[in-house]
Amino acid sequence: MTGAEDEAARWWATAVSHIEPGSIELRDRPVQDLIGSASLVDVIWLLLRGSLPAPRHAALLEAALVAGVDHGPQAPSIAAARMAATCGVGLNNAVATGVNMLGDAHGGAGQQCVEMLTDVTALHAAGHDWDRAAREVMADWQSRSRYLPGFGHRFHPVDPRRGPLLDLVRRAVADGEVGGDFLHAALAVEEVLRRRREGRRPVPMNIDGATAVIYAELGFSAPLARGLFVLSRSVGILAHAWEETGQGRRNKGPLPRGVLPARLPQPEDA
Template sequence: MSNDWKTEISSSGEDAVIRGEKLEKVMDMDFSDSIWLLLKGEKPTEEESEIFKAILSGSIDHGVGNPSTVSARTVQSGGNDMNTSVAAGIMALGDSHGGAIEEGMKILQSEKSAEEIVEEYLESGEKIPGLGHKVYSEKDPRTEKILEKADSLGLSGRYVEKMKDIQEAFADEKVRLVMNVDGGIAAVMSDMDWDPELGKGFFIIARTPGLVAHVREEMDRPDFRREDGEYTGEQ
């Protein structure tokens, strides 16, 4: 096995750099700006910096009942370490929880029209990424905030409009569903020319601090938390 790793991302040592910027200068940047630099290879504009900060902050945590938080706290209650418990939470992120950003970006950046996208998903019976939410029925306040900010910053473009068109097309064909935060993020990040393959990464980065906080709180609770369950089989 070769140890000859090569990367254009960063270097280590006394002259360490991140995407060509000296580490000392990166340390003076806002954390969200350094994340942008690391992932995209360039510094954000003032407008991009502001919306990216809102996107990360808006996804930092969302209560105790979602799959990733429940998973992280459950694993911690079994007597595991911080890294194991947080990793369990991250592993619980999937297509129905945080993972819809990637798929949403893919369909938005495709050549298919909103109507074609809705038709395909209706025929397959699958959920359209970015639409619907377990808690919000009328509007997702996180999505509203992100879209309003993107519009005020001049960052709202054809992909935001396409996401709205998908929402309207689905309402015409079946039922009106709220555009969730995944849909809002997918649209705005697409308008800022990001690759869909980073979709899940955005959510992982944003949600990890929340998982750390929940795991730390769980450390002060009794070990081995057992939830009530109901046997529904035959006697």
């Protein structure tokens, strides 16, 4: 190997994969040993963490990924992908359009919730009871934003995904598979909100909060909570984009042509 080749090899060195003629290794495991024996969830864990997950950990991760795949065409990421699919950009670009919509306001709450729950668990470890730790962290978050990430939903009085996900975590805690601190932190935040909003519409934990509990209990960092959500939601984005390509529309806009206003508002009308 020449000096330049050696320098290039060091430049691109990675522990994730190693490729040589006739050889593909993922985290030092030959891909042929994984094919047929490891699930996609196993391989996601392997590539991110460097080892294969315990079966119960893999099941928790899979449950979180399944829960987040889709939330209907009104979701901005899916709506954008469906519109892009009618513009002649190709399926891969339609999917990329949807994925690129997953930002702080739409798609980032899971990451933010892991950060918030991490703050709660830190205060609890420092000697606060769960209620006090939750109240102090909530006050700090609400001094910067009117929204608490992972709690409340525009459409669902109670997010139907919350219960099944938390039940899985509870069973994993009872069996000693995960520690449970992040579950306790999330339930403490939820209880504080319940007391504050007594007599008004509740703001229970939503999908972002429930999956944040799982990702944090499994030891994933906050940024990876967003990355894993992107992986999950990309499945729904792909399905919607593919369905839209078969419907024969061109240049689909946000409203059907028949309900567009006859005259668009002018600046002086605003």
